Amino acid sequence: KNEVEQSPQNLxxxxxxxxxxxxxxxxxxxxxxxxxxxxxxxxxxxxxLSSGKKKHGRxxxxxxxxxxxxxxxxxxxxxxxxxxxxxxxTPGNQFYFGTGTSLTVIP
Amino acid sequence: xxxxxxxxxxxxxxxxQNVTLSCEQNLNHDAMYWYRQDPGQGLxxxxxxxxxxxxxxxxxxxxxxxxxxxxxxxxxxVTSAQKNPTxxxxxxxxxxxxSYNEQFFGPGTRLTVx
Numbered sequence: 001k002n003e004v005e006q007s008p009q010n011l012x013x014x015x016x017x018x019x020x021x022x023x024x025x026x027x028x029x030x031x032x033x034x035x036x037x038x039x040x041x042x043x044x045x046x047x048x049l050s051s052g053k054k055k056h057g058r059x060x061x062x063x064x065x066x067x068x069x070x071x072x073x074x075x076x077x078x079x080x081x082x083x084x085x086x087x088x089x090t091p092g093n094q095f096y097f098g099t100g101t102s103l104t105v106i107p
Numbered sequence: 108x109x110x111x112x113x114x115x116x117x118x119x120x121x122x123x124q125n126v127t128l129s130c131e132q133n134l135n136h137d138a139m140y141w142y143r144q145d146p147g148q149g150l151x152x153x154x155x156x157x158x159x160x161x162x163x164x165x166x167x168x169x170x171x172x173x174x175x176x177x178x179x180x181x182x183x184x185v186t187s188a189q190k191n192p193t194x195x196x197x198x199x200x201x202x203x204x205x206s207y208n209e210q211f212f213g214p215g216t217r218l219t220v221x
Contacts, residue, residue: 042215
């Protein structure tokens with residue numbers, strides 16, 4: 001049983017498309033994080049959310065605590081957005097990770 | 108330049124040998140973590156340490172050992188007792204509880220046991 005489920009697992013988009021990646025979780029959390037993993041393996045933190053919505057450039061993250069659901073949106077997608085996007089939730093002292101969504105943006 | 112370094116990037120070992128993966132951070136973070144990543148699976152926590160000289164087992168600690176003698180360093184030893192050690196290993200750190208702080212990741216070490 002996985003505490004964090006992401007969908008879709010794989011996503012291919014044309015450059016310029018609007019992209020949505022979904023994350024559902026089953027445990028009580030104090031925060032949800034969206035991470036980006038590049039092909040070389042390095043991971044960077046994109047967002048940390050406990051409520052509402054955050055925006056950074058072309059990336060938008062939302063969370064609905066009651067429904068235990070979060071979405072990551074990418075507007076005007078670009079080939080450099082190609083990466084694996086990982087949702088992680090935390091009750092405070094450790095993460096529970098989703099398996100990731102592999103995004104490929106085609107020029 | 109603050110960050111987390113892991114070395115080496117690629118590591119090959121023969122079956123039955125212990126191997127130690129290095130993780131160093133100069134971010135002055137109290138908490139450090141080791142994760143394992145396998146294809147098609149989410150990251151899984153091996154060990155974590157919230158303070159020097161103290162560490163706790165994660166979900167998959169069997170066959171691994173760690174030490175935290177200095178704030179900056181959190182080496183992971185993959186012992187011969189680990190049944191399937193070939194994987195990508197990521198080290199991370201944070202200033203404190205993950206409820207309010209983001210986690211910073213190192214570049215990872217890809218371990219292949221032959």
